[in-house]
Amino acid sequence: METIHRFIVAAGFVALSGIVSLLAAPSLPADLVTNWGAAGEPSGTMPKLLALWLFPALTAGLLVMFAVIPRIDPLRENIADFRPYYDWFVVIFTVYMFVVHAGILAFNLGYEFDFTYLILVAVAGLFYYSGVVLIHAEQNWFVGIRTPWTLSSEEVWARTHALGGRLFKLTAVFALLGLLFGEYAFYLLLIPALLTAGVTVVYSYYLYERIERSSDTAPE
Incomplete structure (x- = not known):
């Protein structure tokens, strides 16, 4: 209900x-x-x-x-x-x-x-709560950071989302800081958002490869 x-x-x-x-x-x-x-x-x-x-x-x-x-x-x-x-x-x-x-x-x-400021505040709220959701998200096909590596490993999923959740919250903080920088405000949202996307994808691949190598070299 x-x-x-x-x-x-x-x-x-x-x-x-x-x-x-x-x-x-x-x-x-x-x-x-x-x-x-x-x-x-x-x-x-x-x-x-x-x-x-x-x-x-x-x-x-x-x-x-x-x-x-x-x-x-x-x-x-x-x-x-x-x-x-x-x-x-x-x-x-x-x-x-x-x-x-x-x-x-x-x-x-x-x-x-200033319409840009309105958007920055609204996006900051949306990004911050997206970070909250990511931290709590369990493995699924629609919600979260869905890379081939997070979908192939529950451990990679959990650790990538723990990092992604923190980065999304940090992006929200940068978006609000943009309110202090006039015409550069938009870039304090765009650049952290792009970095967050790139870092989480690379991190998920790195984790998966490290876990796979560890399992391959573990004694049977």
């Missing part, structure tokens, strides 16, 4: 995105600013109808996918072991999508704020 309640909360944020779109629609221009450069300057637009409903529709589709994953994963019993963390990630993800959507609409309604 707790899982159902958490998905109802997530669905509520999807519905709220749609409500916000309906309320804002009459006051919005024909084309909405939907893209910003690294320095925070607007750099692209989208037709109003598409901009109003893209995020609500995309979030709804992803919510359905998140609901299905624990049922179709061959290792679904492992997802059950960290299901509360998984469910709260789904809620936080829908909150993130709502914040981005509402921020786009607010900007186009004439409210003045």
Whole structure:
């Protein structure tokens, strides 16, 4: 029942995105600013109808996918072991999508704020909780750092996710520090995120090879 309640909360944020779109629609221009450069300057637009409903529709589709994953994963019993963390990630993800959507609409309604800073704060929250999920994630086919080596060894999975969880949290901290660096703020998110992805992949390979060599040289 707790899982159902958490998905109802997530669905509520999807519905709220749609409500916000309906309320804002009459006051919005024909084309909405939907893209910003690294320095925070607007750099692209989208037709109003598409901009109003893209995020609500995309979030709804992803919510359905998140609901299905624990049922179709061959290792679904492992997802059950960290299901509360998984469910709260789904809620936080829908909150993130709502914040981005509402921020786009607010900007186009004439409210003045730095959209890049809004994204940095929202992404920092999402990344930090992603780190929490990674630390608790058990081996499965859909959630986590899924490399050939983590999926081939439970030990590699556990140790890679322990490192990955810490790196995701650290990336979130760098994203917040970016608020102090103006036009370079985006890079304090992008560079740590790319390094985190690269380090975890290389680390999983390194661990797997070391464990395999140890098993090959162990006396029988």
